[in-house]
Amino acid sequence: MGRRGSITEEQVFEAADALIAQGKEVTPTALLGSLGSGSFTTIYKHLSAWEASRATAVTDRAAVIPDTVLSAFGAAWRAASAEAGKEVLAVKEQAAEDVAAAKAQFQEALETIERLEAESEADATRIDSLSAKIAELEKALHQSENERAALKATSEQLQHQVKAQESEIARAHKETESERKRHQEELTEARKDKDAAIKEAAELRGKAATLEAQNKDLLTRLSERDDKPKNR
Numbered sequence: 001m002g003r004r005g006s007i008t009e010e011q012v013f014e015a016a017d018a019l020i021a022q023g024k025e026v027t028p029t030a031l032l033g034s035l036g037s038g039s040f041t042t043i044y045k046h047l048s049a050w051e052a053s054r055a056t057a058v059t060d061r062a063a064v065i066p067d068t069v070l071s072a073f074g075a076a077w078r079a080a081s082a083e084a085g086k087e088v089l090a091v092k093e094q095a096a097e098d099v100a101a102a103k104a105q106f107q108e109a110l111e112t113i114e115r116l117e118a119e120s121e122a123d124a125t126r127i128d129s130l131s132a133k134i135a136e137l138e139k140a141l142h143q144s145e146n147e148r149a150a151l152k153a154t155s156e157q158l159q160h161q162v163k164a165q166e167s168e169i170a171r172a173h174k175e176t177e178s179e180r181k182r183h184q185e186e187l188t189e190a191r192k193d194k195d196a197a198i199k200e201a202a203e204l205r206g207k208a209a210t211l212e213a214q215n216k217d218l219l220t221r222l223s224e225r226d227d228k229p230k231n232r
Contacts, residue, residue: 006038006042007035007037007038007042007043007046008046009046009049011035011046012031012035012043012046012047012049012050013046013049013050013053015031015034015035016031016047016050018034019031019034026047026050028040028043028044028047031043031047039114039117040110040113040114040117041110041113041114041117044110044113
């Protein structure tokens with residue numbers, strides 16, 4: 001809601017003359033509709049000046065009435081005035097009181113309108129301020145939504161990376177476990193081979209001892225045989 005634009009006396013005069021030319025009644029509401037902007041207090045002020053200028057123009061035109069017409073109306077007027085002087089005076093006094101009351105009411109209404117227009121102007125200012133704040137909040141909200149979308153995209157990317165790393169770790173763990181089992185099997189086989197080699201070495205040592213004993217025994221027998229005298 002924007003503020004009301006200011007209007008000039010010349011604009012009000014031109015609008016009022018245009019309404020008269022169109023055969024329409026000149027009222028503050030009609031002038032406001034014709035002008036499209038302005039406040040009632042300003043229109044009332046310029047309208048009063050326009051009405052005063054028209055009254056002056058009417059008085060100026062009345063001054064050129066022919067003398068014969070003025071003479072005839074003068075006679076009739078004097079006769080009527082003589083008969084109804086007191087009644088006219090009473091009517092004038094009552095009319096003056098009515099006019100004064102009407103003016104007081106009009107002034108009160110005009111002050112009320114001016115107060116309402118001032119409140120409306122203050123409301124318009126507050127609305128403009130609130131509209132600006134709303135625009136700032138909408139801008140901040142839009143920026144926040146963009147940041148949230150960026151954070152969401154970053155979070156999803158990190159989640160994908162974490163899942164990929166978890167898959168890689170699981171694969172490496174599986175390979176490590178397979179390698180460990182293979183090494184364990186090789187170690188078991190090596191231990192078996194070692195035990196077999198130890199057993200075989202023990203058996204060979206036993207055989208070697210047996211052979212050595214047999215060899216000693218054989219040497220002893222040979223030595224004993226050589227020591228016996230030979231028969232010729």
